[in-house]
Amino acid sequence: MTESNASWQTFVVDPESELRVETGPKEAVLIKLSLNSGTAEIFGTELAPDVEYSISPNNKLAVFSWTGCTMLVKGSPAVSYTAGETPMASYLNVHLALEAQRRDAEAFSTSENALAGPRVLVVGPSDVGKSSLCKILLNYSVKLGHAQMFADLDCTETSGLSMPGSISASVFSRVVDVEEGMGGTLVSTGTSPIVFYYGYGEPLEKAKLYSKLIGRLAEVVDAKTKSDSKVRCAGVIINTPSQFSESNGYALLTQAVEEFKVSAILVVGQERLYSDLSRQFQSNEQVSVLKLAKSGGVVSRDKAFRKAVQSAKVREYFYGTTRYPLSPFSSIVRFDDLAVRRVGESIVAPSSVMPIGYDRKAQETKIVKVESFDILLNSVLAVTHADRLEALLALSGGAISAPALTADQETSLILDKNVAGFVYV
Numbered sequence: 001m002t003e004s005n006a007s008w009q010t011f012v013v014d015p016e017s018e019l020r021v022e023t024g025p026k027e028a029v030l031i032k033l034s035l036n037s038g039t040a041e042i043f044g045t046e047l048a049p050d051v052e053y054s055i056s057p058n059n060k061l062a063v064f065s066w067t068g069c070t071m072l073v074k075g076s077p078a079v080s081y082t083a084g085e086t087p088m089a090s091y092l093n094v095h096l097a098l099e100a101q102r103r104d105a106e107a108f109s110t111s112e113n114a115l116a117g118p119r120v121l122v123v124g125p126s127d128v129g130k131s132s133l134c135k136i137l138l139n140y141s142v143k144l145g146h147a148q149m150f151a152d153l154d155c156t157e158t159s160g161l162s163m164p165g166s167i168s169a170s171v172f173s174r175v176v177d178v179e180e181g182m183g184g185t186l187v188s189t190g191t192s193p194i195v196f197y198y199g200y201g202e203p204l205e206k207a208k209l210y211s212k213l214i215g216r217l218a219e220v221v222d223a224k225t226k227s228d229s230k231v232r233c234a235g236v237i238i239n240t241p242s243q244f245s246e247s248n249g250y251a252l253l254t255q256a257v258e259e260f261k262v263s264a265i266l267v268v269g270q271e272r273l274y275s276d277l278s279r280q281f282q283s284n285e286q287v288s289v290l291k292l293a294k295s296g297g298v299v300s301r302d303k304a305f306r307k308a309v310q311s312a313k314v315r316e317y318f319y320g321t322t323r324y325p326l327s328p329f330s331s332i333v334r335f336d337d338l339a340v341r342r343v344g345e346s347i348v349a350p351s352s353v354m355p356i357g358y359d360r361k362a363q364e365t366k367i368v369k370v371e372s373f374d375i376l377l378n379s380v381l382a383v384t385h386a387d388r389l390e391a392l393l394a395l396s397g398g399a400i401s402a403p404a405l406t407a408d409q410e411t412s413l414i415l416d417k418n419v420a421g422f423v424y425v
């Protein structure tokens, strides 16, 4: 990408207003933003004055100012305009309420009945600004000095912590970098997420497997909050996929509320969901349900756009970003030296031709052996922390008595472990 020779364009942003910028998929020149005067933030990350921020292609963002500012834009973004109507005041109110709970938790952190910080779950339909709200709440918390746990249950996520198709959690002690985003490299984020690999684009595609993995992630998050009082007091912010707001996704939503011990559900941009959830949780005093408006700036992203962003995200995992490039290397390994497994059915056939009593749902969490190398070409594989030898030793009490793990033992071992990273074949 080349630097633009164009001169800087000036935008005056009034107090409590924002400058919305969208970059297209094939920007030939780099779009840059710079704060000329006043104060401004991008999804809660404050901008430093006179620093040039590069905006990647396929990006949609808002530069919000509480007190007013002058912004400079270089290049020709697909869309750029200022808007005065934003829900930021209500988002700030939510942050202040959460902060009061964090302070209470800190005040009683050493007592016998130590309080936990707020555990907030953000739900809503597609493209209402759930991820952006999570980022704002996360950044505001970190700015006040908290070590903020963030869990991302959105496996479709294109701006999440790890590879699309995974669910993850991480403790943030730095604000999200404007250029790198949530999933920036370890250098920019200073945090390494714990990742469970689901491998499908939608939670309902293999709901049983997805449900198992969110249960495991909740256990890990719980263990971390128990072992670190700073993390416990800050609480947890949880982003969810849009499918949670559909009627067939309610079971997963309810499971997440229970397993993550959620204390507040923030419903963004859908009255009906708010009313359904208020009714469902009205007898549960531990959970409060709040509704928040969708920002007029949130942009709908079509399938093609999401696909392009997902591909860019996979590429970014291996090659890094412009500021922190990575140098991936390739190695040749014998297929026989690897244990490659996939989740789900080994044969894809209609239920009508399967034996009587065959339970397709039960197969959703079954790990099957990949016998042929050919189907792996051009695919991304997750490298699991599951250690078969260690598991065999543990099962047999120190001396290996069986030649290998059974399929069921291997399945529970793999689903129990997070992933170490990813490789591209």
Ligand SMILES: Nc1ncnc2c1ncn2[C@@H]1O[C@H](COP(=O)(O)OP(=O)(O)OP(=O)(O)O)[C@@H](O)[C@H]1O
Binding pocket: 018, 020, 021, 059, 060, 061, 062, 124, 125, 126, 127, 128, 129, 130, 131, 132, 133, 154, 157, 241, 242, 295, 296, 297, 298, 299, 300
């Ligand atoms: N105020 C705003 N102005 C301009 N763009 C915005 C604004 N708020 C969010 N966006 C952009 O709109 C897009 C959708 O927002 P976001 O990802 O937060 O929605 P979502 O509800 O999490 O979507 P999904 O359901 O697909 O996960 C993103 O590209 C985001 O950067």
